[in-house]
Amino acid sequence: MPEGNFNKVLLLSMDDGKEVVAKIPNPNAGLPDRVTSSEVATMDFVRTNLSSLRMKLTRFSTSKHPLGAEFIIVEKVPGIQLSQVWDQMEGLKKVKLVEELVQFDKRLSTNSFHQYGGLYYNADRNDLNNRFVVGPTTNRKYFDDLRGSLDIDRGPWKSIEDCLAADARREKESIVRLGDSPRLLGISAPQDCIKLPKPPNFTRWIQDERGRQRIDQEKWEEGVKILDSILQNLGAYIGWDGFVSHADYNAMKELMDHFRAKFLENVAETDEEREIWAKAWPFPVSDKTPRSAGLALLIPMDEVDPDIAIRNPDSATSKSVAMAISLLLFFYILLAISSLSKALQQVRHDSDFKPDYILKITAESITVACRTRFSAVVNGTVPGPSLYLKENQTTWIRVYNDLPSDNATIHWHGLSQSVAPWADGTPQASQWPIKAQHFFDYELRPQIGEAGTYFYHSHVGFQAVSASGPLIVEEADGRIPYEYDEERMLFLSELFNNTDKQIEQGLTAPLAQFLWPGESESILVNGNGFPALLGNETDAKMPPEDASFVSDAKCHPDIIQVEVDKTYRFRAIGGVALSPLVFAFEDHDNLTIIAADSSYTQPTETNVIQMAGGQRYDFLLHTKTQEELQALGKTEFWMQIETRYRDQKDTFYAVLSYAKYNASTIPSSPPARPPVSIPYSLQDWLEYTLEPLTPNNFPSTDQVTRQVIMTAAQLDVKSGQYWTINNHTWTEINQHEGDTPFNDTTPTADTPYLVSVYKEGERAIPDYQKAVQNNGWDSELNVFAAELGEVVDIILVNEPAGVIGGYDVHPFHFHGAHVWDMGSGPGVYNATANQERLKDYNPIVRDTSLLFRYGDPYYGDGHNYTSQGWRAWRLKVTDPGVWMVHCHILQHMVMGMQTVWVMGNASEITYSTSPDLVAGYLTYGGDAYGNATYDPLVTHYYDD
């Protein structure tokens, strides 16, 4: 007999040694006399039906006894709790016990009643055929939060409909009488209104039935996943209770319709399938199309019973609704759904296989901004070609590594990659890199809701400075939430004098030989740098050994061609290696941000964009009218770009041109003075301002399971200069350094974590318990550990104090699922103060955000940094896999500022597949990697 919130339980020892248990209801249990009466009757009912049950009611009082309370006294049954012996019990004994319990259930379920409500004794004690009757409910929903004081229908009810209607009326009445109810209580509770189906007879299962049961189980699991993804997308339903606030109701209904349409489009290929899925859709359809009554689990109040529809449609209460999901009913619906299990299959990619895109990484001398540089490039250009993917559609991209000897990979920056495990492109983390002269087929399938602006780049060494390009994901249904006429790309990247090799060698040399490659020579817009660089390179920080001056017509600014009176969607991509930057347009300060990274935001006005490596912003710009142009007397306007928070403050340009492009109109020199004045310090630009366009399911603070601190600092020691996270480093050539605080100088290339997980199973998974005691970090594997379902606050800290070395700004990038960006600030992070700021602000999700420094922006001042800075992220661990978290400054990456997160256990990460299914991925240059004479054997993770 449990003692808890609702009862006081006392063990009484009598003089004769007998022991009895006395139970007294607490006031919150409901009406004490009714609760007690019903409990006594229910106990009697159970005992009558289950003669083997040892339970002897000694005495009870259902009205206030002279001792002052209702009570129940039962004899204490000797024995111990099952939970204490369960683990030690033999299997066969357990089976017998379960069979016995099932028999209990079976006997109880053979009784049927004609009404719904609580169980009581028949007042007519002489009617021995009907000792028990159904009376008013004792369910606490009818009593909690002062509802007990209301004069409402508490049953018994003759039908499910009556029961549901009473539920709805109760909520309406409590809102009207009690004000904004502190807690909405759900309608449609199965224990009140729905007869439980009879349990199957477990004792007579035959092999065939077991097989079917297993399939049902798999379907159910698949169904729960689908449901979970729908709920995730809706953004407001947390857990299974399914309540939404009054204020969100209309928006939620709209969203629900939107996702229903998307859902049907995704799952159904034929009209017939569509119809089946539409029937299975468990939520109400707001256009009141007929639906199967049994499936209406989320029931807006006005659909339950027209006569209780609330009169004033504008009042806040009219929006109020209590919605509930019945997990039980879902179970049965999902059993009816056709199997969706993923068909993992191996396919030989021979000449019949046609990838959707082919990217060839080569090493070439290319010319930008009047300089030539020996660079790794994609398809011969900087930036590489733009890729267009579609939500919910599989795209195969073949990447040839045509470099003479170096490894290469491609990372699809910002794509969540939740399913195809080898496709994230992180060498030594999620895949063996592509050997020189080999190719690898990447399988990408953006999910619904992922439409937006991304980019791709190599994840090896310094290659991403030039081997990168735009990646756009288009909406599956073509419905873009913002209207505009045309799109323009702004791919921002950088030019360095030295080659990747020189830069990597200089950055990883022992401290005495350490060589900083200098600031970037130019910020490029769509591959064009302006002003053109001079032949005289005395300004350059380093001898530009491989850069040589060329003089030709290519040295012009990027021309962004626009027409009058049109709305353009700009997709600005931070493909820079090093410099955070800001940009603005001369005479065009009407920029409207509509997306950050790849997620749509509420429209937000600004006159300047600040971004760093790895970030993206989409914004709308409405161009001038003919009259406005005439008034201004010109048709060309500068786009002005300045680097930020670096040693130098440089200014670069592109041109927004209304005139038709022709050689004579292109400016040959930059403006005498920068036309736009952009503030230097923009550390609080759009912080706590950008909000998601649709609710994004921001987990509340009480869902947070733990906090992980990631402290960024520089470390100068004899063996080299490092950028560290919590005093540790990780790079693709030196990643498993265990407890060593930073990488040593002997490169190793250990097995990628994901490969180890396939090969060794749970042994390759970090020790979660130990890691949690150690700020989330497993020292053996040099990785962070997380379990699926966790909500983790990650606090990035920029720590200048006590560090020998520099202090810098870091754009931190999160692979896999995006994180909620809970803002940033100077000083020490204060969770309470920040939660206060989040009360009226819904953070956006993103994959890259800036950890600022707030001290003196320049080096060489004796490191007089007075204040550290922080940024707070909230991570919901949903995607099993191996995901990197790192600073996106390529120099810092080369110097070790990278970490790996392992999320989930081995079976979750491998989707319970066996290593033989993916053998070709488990070795460097394995069968999943093709070359000129070998067709790779590739695993397909998606059906189409």
Ligand SMILES: [Cu+2]
């Ligand atoms: Cu950094």
